[in-house]
Amino acid sequence: MSTEDTPKDYSESPINLEYFYTAGSATTRFLNQVKEGNIVGQGCPKCKAVYVPPRGSCPRCGVATDIEVPLTDKGCIESFTVVHIPIPGNPIVPPYVCAMIRLDGANISFLHLIQDVDIENIRIGMRIQAVWKPKEEWTHSLENIKWFAPIDEPDIDVATLRFQES
Amino acid sequence: MSDSKDLLRAPFELAYNYKRSNGPVMSKFFEALGEQKILGTKSSTGKVFSPAAEFDPDTHESLNDMVEVGPGGSVESFSWIEAPQNHHLIKEPFAFALIKLDGADSSMLHMITDCNEADLSIGTRVTAAWSETTTKRITDIKFFTLEK
Ligand SMILES: [Zn+2]
Numbered sequence: 001m002s003t004e005d006t007p008k009d010y011s012e013s014p015i016n017l018e019y020f021y022t023a024g025s026a027t028t029r030f031l032n033q034v035k036e037g038n039i040v041g042q043g044c045p046k047c048k049a050v051y052v053p054p055r056g057s058c059p060r061c062g063v064a065t066d067i068e069v070p071l072t073d074k075g076c077i078e079s080f081t082v083v084h085i086p087i088p089g090n091p092i093v094p095p096y097v098c099a100m101i102r103l104d105g106a107n108i109s110f111l112h113l114i115q116d117v118d119i120e121n122i123r124i125g126m127r128i129q130a131v132w133k134p135k136e137e138w139t140h141s142l143e144n145i146k147w148f149a150p151i152d153e154p155d156i157d158v159a160t161l162r163f164q165e166s
Numbered sequence: 167m168s169d170s171k172d173l174l175r176a177p178f179e180l181a182y183n184y185k186r187s188n189g190p191v192m193s194k195f196f197e198a199l200g201e202q203k204i205l206g207t208k209s210s211t212g213k214v215f216s217p218a219a220e221f222d223p224d225t226h227e228s229l230n231d232m233v234e235v236g237p238g239g240s241v242e243s244f245s246w247i248e249a250p251q252n253h254h255l256i257k258e259p260f261a262f263a264l265i266k267l268d269g270a271d272s273s274m275l276h277m278i279t280d281c282n283e284a285d286l287s288i289g290t291r292v293t294a295a296w297s298e299t300t301t302k303r304i305t306d307i308k309f310f311t312l313e314k
Pocket of ligand 1: 062
């Protein structure tokens with residue numbers, strides 16, 4: 001039987017949702033800095049937690065995070081997943097690593113890609129740094145960072161990542 | 167507080183390329199659409215559901231007795247779209263309507279076009295118009311038009 005004769009037991013059922021996304025004040029401040037190659041978190045005036053990317057308020061205290069906190073593009077891997085299964089529409093070829101990145105000085109992590117890494121050797125607490133696209137390509141997006149790559153610094157003790165109530 | 171005109175805005179598209187497994191009953195319904203036939207399922211009480219239902223909502227029995235219905239039917243209710251938007255499949259004014267096909271006891275949600283709003287009322291007779299190319303999807307019925 002050729003594939004054309006084989007009846008399909010499924011039908012294509014694509015769903016497209018078109019949005020117009022408004023970033024809001026906190027994300028606008030953050031992305032305007034990202035466009036310049038800076039990562040600026042926002043701090044809670046009450047508990048001093050630093051959020052990156054910031055969402056404008058502290059979920060712990062319920063107050064606006066109106067303190068701008070410049071951060072470096074270095075940090076550590078807080079957790080990670082090695083992806084072996086290709087996802088339709090995703091141009092990245094498996095195996096690759098998705099990780100929660102905890103930047104130095106931040107109290108939350110965000111998801112990004114890890115490359116230039118020996119997958120056998122990847123671990124929680126590993127030191128990493130952002131690899132940026134050429135400056136001419138920078139836009140209002142965290143995709144200005146191509147990925148994070150390991151750097152030659154001693155691992156972070158994950159216990160130190162726990163939030164200390166001040 | 168920044169002025170709202172200073173906020174970043176961008177178009178954003180979220181797309182899921184789903185493939186839907188139709189199952190034994192709905193597969194027959196969609197296969198028939200590819201042959202420009204509309205099927206329904208018949209229950210032991212004689213009720214006919216179209217689009218095909220896999221279970222009778224009253225008796226809960228599973229259904230697989232297929233019968234042909236339509237292509238004519240009558241309007242059960244409708245909502246007129248005077249100014250279609252980008253995501254609508256029909257670019258001229260049209261109606262979304264529940265259509266009870268001849269031989270069926272349930273109604274099918276589809277579109278009616280090539281008419282004016284004033285031409286439509288509950289009970290108006292309509293008939294299926296077929297797409298030029300069939301894909302074994304509900305859009306193989308292109309829309310319904312007024313019965314001549
Ligand atoms: Zn707080």
